[in-house]
Amino acid sequence: MKVKRKAVICNRLGMHTRAASMFAMASSRFESKIGIRKGKVKADGKSIMDVMMLAAAKGDTVTISAEGGDAKEALETLCKLVEARFNEGRKAP
């Protein structure tokens, strides 16, 4: 199964190191292949380097895609993470 959805990067700092690392870690928990695309640039969602190099800043729209057995669940989780602003600052008061 292959699913995809658009999401807007809404955390203040964009896909910085920590956000990218959370995204890659979350992606890696799923079997499915994860992609994240900004404009024409496409990145492997499980690679922190690739995600960082996407340079997705606040306000950018990205398309997240998942392909595999747990694709639906993966997409749900990852979109939620983006929407929750990567819990920016929550754990570090």
Place this chain on the structure above:
Amino acid sequence: MNAAEMDIARRLNGMPVSPGIAVGEAHIIERGMPDAPEYCVTEAYLEDERLRFLRAIDQSRQQLDHVHAHLKESAEKDQDAHQYKQELVYILDAHRLILEDAMFQKGVLGHISEHRCNAEWAVKRYLGEVIAVFQNMEDAYLREKRRDIEQIGQRILHNLMGNRYNAFAAFPNPVILVAEDFTPADTLLMDHEAVLGFVTEAGGSTSHTAILARALGIPAVVAVPHVTEQVRSGDRIVLDGISGTLHLSPDDEEQAGFDARRKQYHASRAALLEIGGAGVETPDGRRVGLKANIDFQADVVRAAELGVDGIGLFRTENLYMNRSRLPSEEELVELFTNLVETMEGKPVTIRTLDIGGDKQSEIFLQRLSHNPSNPALGLRGLRLCLKSERAAFFTQLRAILRAGAGGDVQIMFPMVTRLAELKEALLLLDEAKKSLRLEEVPFVDNPQVGIMIEVPSAALCADQLAPYADFFSIGANDLTQFTLAVDRGDESVAELYSPVDPSVLRLIRMTIQAGDMHHTPIAVCGEMAGDPRYAVLLMGLGIDELSVTPERLPLIRKTICGVEYRQAVDLARTAMEMVSAEEITDHLDRFLKAAFGSAHRLY
């Protein structure tokens, strides 16, 4: 070069931001990629290079695991730096993830095969390409993240070359760290117990380095020009965090002298801390308020223990620096309430946001519409709060008012340059009260509201500002800088900087006269107040209150208790007739020496 010139060449000057003396080996924190051998290898050795790279990755990962464990453990023990350390655990996690990243490993291995080159060259080539991508990013904050890639590259390369990579690991011997500037990641991934002191080229008294050094009680000197070019790792140097001097290659005799001075510093500090007790009065009965300047919560406890009349300046900038989002109102209320409660009914003066100038916050910086050509004269302090950051300012005002329900808070506005600004800020304060009243949230209705006098225009019009201010607090650092048009971080003019220049003293006197006329109490909260010589002069000029860093409290208390008020008045009167800062400084030195002996200034 004669002997005197030689001596100067071996000494570098900067801005002292955390007191103490350190004697030890310098360690330079490097930027960019280290030099590494670059050569081609024959087909037969390619597999060796691949294995070398994978081993270096493994080794790097183990090092990071080690630091990770250490950090987690120390974050639990050290409340003050807990937030930073938590942030660093995240950075470390990201670094480990990058090391394990399949794309990264494949990229480097691909370079080895394709270019038939050694592992070092392949790492440099591949990461060079990655860093180039970062450098072209539009978003300034994301662009800065190339530093993470650089740090990983440095680690792998040093491991490949068999060098000890100290930047994050435990140091074999205690060192004095030297860098262009330290990022939070640089400073906090180190083993603090092995750091004797900090030296940076960049920075001001509120830079990350300064704040951290003070929190750790380690001496630091910032704004030392070209220091990374003049010192090499392994050089023995002396760092004097009291005078702001760095001594390069001291001989045995000098070093012994500094060792003695360091011991004396610690002894006199310990002795002064024992004085304690509240009530600061001259022998002839003039009472001078003595309060503490506070950056960190931990300092509050220390100040309360030492016995003070209150907190004369609580800086809120740190709450906005080195973090990714603005603090919430609840967060601020909790912190301010905590301050007020710790002081048990004594007044706590909270200064509203004074960002801009040399104190920048990533959050606000990236929201600016343009790059200021001259930040010191740009959108900063109250101006910024009234113009582009009204919401953050409003949140602060509400939080301070709410904390006031539980104790005595005072509000202080920084960088006031004209009456209209003060009036506008007071209107916003009224708005904040109205909103709290509507929400039926408890708050203090009538707190004291004062202003900083730190710009010549404010001193010159102090009589017009006084009817609208419950108190004045003179910020001597900025007042001196603006009056003399001297940036003390600029070595070519730094010697012209003096808070006792006749021009600055006249502005201070004008402020005092205006305050007296309107019964507005006047405090001094800059570094000036923490220097015993200046403290006596200020007392003689008629200042009601001095606010100093906790380290300086005992010394200033001892000074005030040891000088008769009428003597101080005489001293000030003569000083005001003198025509140069040098003459006045000499005059003050002589006075203090006569009153206390030469050891008094050492601290």
